Amino acid sequence: MLALRLARGSRPLVQLRRLLVAAASAGTGFLLLYVLAGAVAQPAGSFPRLLWALIPLAVTVHLAIVVARADPATQPREGLDAAGLGPLRLTLVAAISTAVACALGAALALAVFLHLRGDVAGLPFDGTGAELLHADQPLPVAGALTLLGLIPVTASAATALALRPHPPLAPQTGLPWGIALTACGLAVLAYAGRTGGGVLAGWSLTAVGLALAGPGLAYACGSLVQAVRPGALRLLAGRVLQQEAPRIGPPLGVLCSVAAGALTALALRDRGGLPVPLGPLTWPTALLVTLCAAATLLTSVVEARRGRESGRTALLDLGAPSNVLRSAASLRATALLAVCLPLSWGVAQLTSLALTR
Amino acid sequence: MVAPPDNAPPDNDVLWARSLHYSHDGSPALVEVSVAVRQGEILALTGPRGSGKTTLLRCLSGQLRPQQGEVWFNSVPVHTMGAVVRERLRRDRFGWIGHEPQLLPELKVWENAALPLLLAGASHRSARSAACEWLDRLDIGGFARKRPGALSRAECQRVALARALVNEPAVIFADEPTAPLHRTERALLLRALTTAARSHDVTVLLATHDEATAAVADRRIDLLDGRLAGAAIAASPVADTTEDQTACSLSA
Numbered sequence: 260m261l262a263l264r265l266a267r268g269s270r271p272l273v274q275l276r277r278l279l280v281a282a283a284s285a286g287t288g289f290l291l292l293y294v295l296a297g298a299v300a301q302p303a304g305s306f307p308r309l310l311w312a313l314i315p316l317a318v319t320v321h322l323a324i325v326v327a328r329a330d331p332a333t334q335p336r337e338g339l340d341a342a343g344l345g346p347l348r349l350t351l352v353a354a355i356s357t358a359v360a361c362a363l364g365a366a367l368a369l370a371v372f373l374h375l376r377g378d379v380a381g382l383p384f385d386g387t388g389a390e391l392l393h394a395d396q397p398l399p400v401a402g403a404l405t406l407l408g409l410i411p412v413t414a415s416a417a418t419a420l421a422l423r424p425h426p427p428l429a430p431q432t433g434l435p436w437g438i439a440l441t442a443c444g445l446a447v448l449a450y451a452g453r454t455g456g457g458v459l460a461g462w463s464l465t466a467v468g469l470a471l472a473g474p475g476l477a478y479a480c481g482s483l484v485q486a487v488r489p490g491a492l493r494l495l496a497g498r499v500l501q502q503e504a505p506r507i508g509p510p511l512g513v514l515c516s517v518a519a520g521a522l523t524a525l526a527l528r529d530r531g532g533l534p535v536p537l538g539p540l541t542w543p544t545a546l547l548v549t550l551c552a553a554a555t556l557l558t559s560v561v562e563a564r565r566g567r568e569s570g571r572t573a574l575l576d577l578g579a580p581s582n583v584l585r586s587a588a589s590l591r592a593t594a595l596l597a598v599c600l601p602l603s604w605g606v607a608q609l610t611s612l613a614l615t616r
Numbered sequence: 617m618v619a620p621p622d623n624a625p626p627d628n629d630v631l632w633a634r635s636l637h638y639s640h641d642g643s644p645a646l647v648e649v650s651v652a653v654r655q656g657e658i659l660a661l662t663g664p665r666g667s668g669k670t671t672l673l674r675c676l677s678g679q680l681r682p683q684q685g686e687v688w689f690n691s692v693p694v695h696t697m698g699a700v701v702r703e704r705l706r707r708d709r710f711g712w713i714g715h716e717p718q719l720l721p722e723l724k725v726w727e728n729a730a731l732p733l734l735l736a737g738a739s740h741r742s743a744r745s746a747a748c749e750w751l752d753r754l755d756i757g758g759f760a761r762k763r764p765g766a767l768s769r770a771e772c773q774r775v776a777l778a779r780a781l782v783n784e785p786a787v788i789f790a791d792e793p794t795a796p797l798h799r800t801e802r803a804l805l806l807r808a809l810t811t812a813a814r815s816h817d818v819t820v821l822l823a824t825h826d827e828a829t830a831a832v833a834d835r836r837i838d839l840l841d842g843r844l845a846g847a848a849i850a851a852s853p854v855a856d857t858t859e860d861q862t863a864c865s866l867s868a
Contacts, residue, residue, distance in 0.1 A: 577731060
């Protein structure tokens with residue numbers, strides 16, 4: 260109840276972020292139900308499709324974690340701490356509110372799915388949905404609920420795990436692992452060729468590798484920006500980037516890998532063959548994954564900005580012009596773009612070479 | 617700049633304020649406060665918590681614009697300046713030490729100290745040498761390449777002092793600078809501040825609620841309930857209102 264009370268009293272931007280989690284969860288839930296219905300109607304080859312559907316699930320869980328971490332309701336606060344609600348119990352609060360948002364989304368997905376199949380009250384859209392969603396076969400209730408329950412359970416478990424009090428890792432530690440995993444992913448893509456499972460495994464490895472390498476990349480970016488006799492602007496931009504690298508690095512890496520995937524798809528479309536793993540819902544799924552990755556990065560940036568609030572006040576007290584702070588922010592964004600765009604493009608080139616050799 | 621009108625303050629006052637009013641969301645913080653600060657003096661603003669010391673410092677340093685009244689710095693009106701000009705004035709002519717060191721954790725100690733110079737566009741080399749010089753004078757030169765996280769509270773506060781002094785300001789505003797420190801560290805910091813102020817002819821406004829700290833000043837102004845103390849006592853129904861006696865009755 261406390262989780263709900265804390266959730267109810269928060270600002271519109273925070274509510275919007277929770278709404279985003281619910282929407283992502285709804286999209287993922289719909290996709291899982293679609294894969295389930297497809298598997299009932301046509302069992303052959305349904306397992307790889309289910310595995311593909313795990314990508315939006317993973318991205319949704321990532322978004323849920325970042326939103327929960329940025330949520331003011333889950334920050335240790337003096338008032339709550341004095342009332343006996345310390346960091347550990349706040350983790351519980353965060354897990355519960357994440358579960359509520361995801362469960363709402365999943366329930367919405369179920370309602371929309373059943374409505375489009377015509378199971379609730381007549382068929383909307385002249386029955387186009389009925390054929391697409393295999394309305395002729397009954398939906399196994401236990402399977403559907405299990406798949407939908409997967410979203411809130413994994414999201415809240417991952418949130419609890421991510422928010423538990425633990426010492427921060429140095430951003431550079433992930434870089435070698437990230438590079439190694441990305442290389443492995445590209446190798447898998449090259450060897451496994453164009454079989455569905457191979458592409459999935461290769462891309463997942465690349466994505467995990469880039470996510471691991473993200474903090475190191477952001478840190479390196481920051482080091483470059485503040486290198487060689489920096490003035491105030493480069494100093495503020497670079498050092499903040501170095502400090503925020505552990506926070507914004509992982510979502511940056513994920514967004515890079517999504518961009519690499521999109522660029523690969525474009526390159527492959529030019530050369531003919533394009534694997535469409537999820538049937539007609541592939542493009543909506545790609546859109547969902549992209550939006551989730553972008554929302555995750557934006558939320559991390561907002562969270563990082565809030566973490567620097569005291570530094571910002573200190574600078575303004577010193578009489579720092581506010582346009583210096585704004586220029587520092589845009590310099591950071593430019594530096595990250597300048598590293599991430601070529602990186603995504605390079606990974607995409609290698610992937611498409613591997614897939615069309 | 618606007619030509620000083622006839623009611624401009626006397627020339628020997630570096631900072632001059634007349635009948636300042638300021639209220640935070642309706643609760644009055646400053647009522648009819650007038651202050652004149654002479655060049656090179658150390659002026660203590662004393663009074664209990666909530667008596668308006670910080671608000672007065674923020675009004676005088678141009679961080680807040682008073683809702684009524686005037687603030688003049690070196691015969692230039694501060695209360696009519698735009699936000700950008702006030703920022704530049706704070707950066708170039710004023711120094712600020714708060715009760716928290718307010719250092720940026722991602723910058724090294726010397727970079728924190730050199731920040732006002734770097735923000736003003738000084739070259740890396742000259743900013744660095746000026747900052748290191750002040751850090752050496754304040755006996756924390758050895759920490760110049762460390763991050764503030766590795767320093768103790770007292771050392772951080774001295775870095776904040778170096779940052780306030782590095783641009784050779786005309787006025788330093790010190791808002792309870794010794795509040796988080798123990799007595800020995802407090803005495804050291806005060807001595808450093810007063811020595812630097814005397815040797816560089818810097819005017820210091822020192823807000824404090826501690827009698828021992830106020831004793832280092834040349835002159836003191838007492839604030840009570842947002843008014844100058846004489847006025848406050850005249851306005852108060854009980855003449856000897858002190859901090860201990862203003863506690864609300866819990867039995868009500």
